[in-house]
Amino acid sequence: MPEAPALIAEAIRFDAVGKTFPTRPVPLRAVESVSFAVRRGEFVAILGPSGCGKSTLLMMAAGLETPTEGRLERGGVKLHGPHRQTGVMFQDATLLPWLSVLDNVLFPATIRRIPRAQVLEAAMRLIETVGLKGFEGARPHELSGGMRQRAAICRALVLDPDLILMDEPFSALDAITRDEMGDVLLDLWQHTQKSAIFVTHSIREAVLLADRVLVMSRRPATVAEELVVPFPRPRTPALADSAEFGAVVAHLRGVIAGNMA
Ligand SMILES: Nc1ncnc2c1ncn2[C@@H]1O[C@H](COP(=O)(O)OP(=O)(O)OP(=O)(O)O)[C@@H](O)[C@H]1O
Ligand SMILES: [Mg+2]
Structure with missing residues (x-):
């Protein structure tokens, strides 16, 4: 059965x-x-x-x-x-350097071909929760190490x-x-x-x-x-x-x- x-x-x-x-x-x-x-x-x-x-x-x-x-x-x-x-976050939280914070957070949706509009709200909410509001458009090299890790947490959680x-x-x-x-x-x-x-x-x-x-x-x-x-x-x-x-x-x-x- x-x-x-x-x-x-x-x-x-x-x-x-x-x-x-x-x-x-x-x-x-x-x-x-x-x-x-x-x-x-x-x-x-x-x-x-x-x-x-x-x-x-x-x-x-x-x-x-x-x-x-x-x-x-x-x-x-x-x-x-x-x-x-399953969300994963590995030791080297490598964000894609050419993508903005928001696009990095949305990346799991991109690779699964989930329409951006479907997860945008969740992504923005997570970004705010971890204190990255205002940095959605920043590239990873413009962030501190801790901020990059926070973005990686959002990425791991974005698909709930x-x-x-x-x-x-x-x-x-x-x-x-x-x-x-x-x-x-x-x-x-x-x-x-x-x-x-x-x-x-x-x-x-x-x-x-x-x-x-x-x-x-x-x-x-x-x-x-x-x-x-x-x-x-x-x-x-x-x-x-x-x-x-x-x-x-x-x-x-x-x-x-x-x-x-
Ligand atoms: N793909 C692989 N091929 C061969 N050996 C591997 C592979 N991945 C891991 N190992 C070996 O398996 C063992 C366990 O590695 P693992 O990375 O799981 O350890 P770890 O507990 O995470 O260590 P650390 O705390 O240092 O991160 C190591 O001896 C490593 O060399
Ligand atoms: Mg290890």
Whole structure:
């Protein structure tokens, strides 16, 4: 019997997913038996050592790499290739330099041949939400790094995806801009019911933004630890100054250190 996606409470499910790259002379095992699901509306952060396989996991979730073992389900259906309702934001938020901010934000609609008029309002609203109003006509080189990242967030959200995949989206930013971007994201999340997988090296960022944090092992990546973040929403950036927040961050730091020892 065909599955009924509307009744599925999970945005995405990894079921014993593995990935081996056919490198020479020896194949490279990047991901090993990863199983977890992201519920609708849930924000999951992934922490783990460099080179362990986090980006590979995200590429598979985006449908841009195929698992060599196991199964990936998107809304209860086996995932085959990129999904229209998935927004992606990768580490180097490369905007197209010859396009304006607005045209960059509208780009996912352009490649899917969706009429501009259909998404223009959503694009303008997002641009305003992230504080880029007035810069619609600017080219990327006229923006600061943080502004480019904000435009990239708008681009990832413009088609109103129900799942957004972010791979260290703020890693190239200085600490202050990075905090600012975290606040923008936190704010966006209080108003939408989207699911997210967010890869970061910042424990603090993970705890502030996520409902659940997964800690990956060294390569091949597998889920070594899972922590449900105990802070209710809506959250504000001030949460990060509390002793309770500090305790959760310290706990995770210990887990990661133990995991890497
Ligand atoms: N297309 C590919 N072909 C061969 N090997 C690959 C490919 N993509 C990734 N790898 C290898 O898979 C492993 C995991 O890489 P991945 O980019 O997923 O790590 P990561 O956890 O995202 O690291 P970082 O935190 O540094 O971004 C690495 O050893 C990398 O060399
Ligand atoms: Mg990576």
